[in-house]
Amino acid sequence: MTNNINWGILGTGRIARSFAEALSHVDDAKLLAVGSRNKNTATEFADEFNIENAYSSYGEVCANKDVDVVYIATPHSLHKDNVIMCLEANKAVLCEKPFTINASEAETIIKLARSKNLFLMEAMWTRYLPALNKLRELLEEDTIGDVQIMLAGGAFMPEFDPDFYLFNKELGGGVLLDAGVYLISMASMLFGKPKTIKAVAGMSKSGVDEHDGYLLEHDSGALASMYVSLRGQSSPDVTLIGSKGKIYLHPPIFCPSKITLNLYDGDETVIDLPFEANGYQFQAMEVNRCIREGLNESELMPLDESLEIMNTMDKIRKQIKLEYPME
Numbered sequence: 001m002t003n004n005i006n007w008g009i010l011g012t013g014r015i016a017r018s019f020a021e022a023l024s025h026v027d028d029a030k031l032l033a034v035g036s037r038n039k040n041t042a043t044e045f046a047d048e049f050n051i052e053n054a055y056s057s058y059g060e061v062c063a064n065k066d067v068d069v070v071y072i073a074t075p076h077s078l079h080k081d082n083v084i085m086c087l088e089a090n091k092a093v094l095c096e097k098p099f100t101i102n103a104s105e106a107e108t109i110i111k112l113a114r115s116k117n118l119f120l121m122e123a124m125w126t127r128y129l130p131a132l133n134k135l136r137e138l139l140e141e142d143t144i145g146d147v148q149i150m151l152a153g154g155a156f157m158p159e160f161d162p163d164f165y166l167f168n169k170e171l172g173g174g175v176l177l178d179a180g181v182y183l184i185s186m187a188s189m190l191f192g193k194p195k196t197i198k199a200v201a202g203m204s205k206s207g208v209d210e211h212d213g214y215l216l217e218h219d220s221g222a223l224a225s226m227y228v229s230l231r232g233q234s235s236p237d238v239t240l241i242g243s244k245g246k247i248y249l250h251p252p253i254f255c256p257s258k259i260t261l262n263l264y265d266g267d268e269t270v271i272d273l274p275f276e277a278n279g280y281q282f283q284a285m286e287v288n289r290c291i292r293e294g295l296n297e298s299e300l301m302p303l304d305e306s307l308e309i310m311n312t313m314d315k316i317r318k319q320i321k322l323e324y325p326m327e
Helices: 014-023 039-049 058-063 076-088 103-115 130-140 175-191 281-292 303-320
Strands: 005-010 029-035 053-055 069-072 092-096 120-123 147-155 194-203 209-218 223-229 234-242 245-249 258-263 268-272
Touching: 005 014, 005 058, 005 281, 014 029, 014 039, 014 281, 029 039, 029 058, 039 053, 053 058, 058 076, 069 076, 069 281, 076 092, 076 103, 092 281, 103 120, 103 303, 120 281, 120 303, 130 245, 130 258, 147 175, 175 194, 175 209, 175 223, 175 234, 175 303, 194 303, 209 303
Parallel strands: 005 029, 005 069, 029 053, 069 092, 092 120, 147 223
Antiparallel strands: 147 234, 194 209, 209 223, 234 245, 245 258, 258 268
16 A cells, blocks of 8 residues: 555445535645546546546446545445445445345345454435534533434425435335435444334425434434425424534534534523634544554444444335336
8 A cells, every 4th residue: 555545436426526626625636546436427437636547337336446436426326236246356445325225135245344354334414524523522521411312304495306216116216215314424423323214204295205204212222303395495404402502513414514512500601613615624544544544444434333323224115115227
């Protein structure tokens, strides 16, 4: 490995573009290769981000011996196969959320990564932002006491298009896997594995969930009440209610930069936590740190927790009767 850690990207869509932009803010990272199913798309992406190698297949990225780690930004339905391909090529992997389509797929890739002693992480970028670091610090210091309630959710209204990934069942569409995963992951980080799961959903014309509500009960008694919907407009946010006060995580939930702390004694504090670039760089920094330290997973997004989050979403899908063709 050179002084830089060399990255490859699978996919050239919106998230891949955001990640490529962010990597320029990571001092010890070099974006060396990009793969697409279309050569022209790969070449255009490479030209835009000054990438040396543009490939017309994902496999060619894995075959590049100088690539150390691969970021997977392909559709949900391709995650498992893409991760396996990268791991079989002995590459470290950062895979976009949702980690896979279901828990069985997640278990498969986790077992493979561990058997090959390779780094693997779900790209839940929110966990590495300054605001989340501050949130964990406030909770560890018992600032708002015993947290028993999490209220979270958001809504947006894209125009219906059966080919758009959110509405496309073949691609693992629906709001749970795309947006609800942020809420489920937040509850998991705060409270751990839920002991009771209740879910309801309204389905789109294409047969995926577009209007969801989730209620999770945890061993501590804590409740997480969440919604995500394509039937209205509401900025996604989080409120935590404890025995001493409340914490409001300002929207957007996936990339917050401000926290309001309200204590029941009357004190209110607004904490601004701005950052440069778009925020994707922090997870890349964590991956680089882990690789340099010889770690195969991050303690902030451990593989067992990613698997448990997939298990929770499997149980939600069972309740709302959503099954994907590839299952």
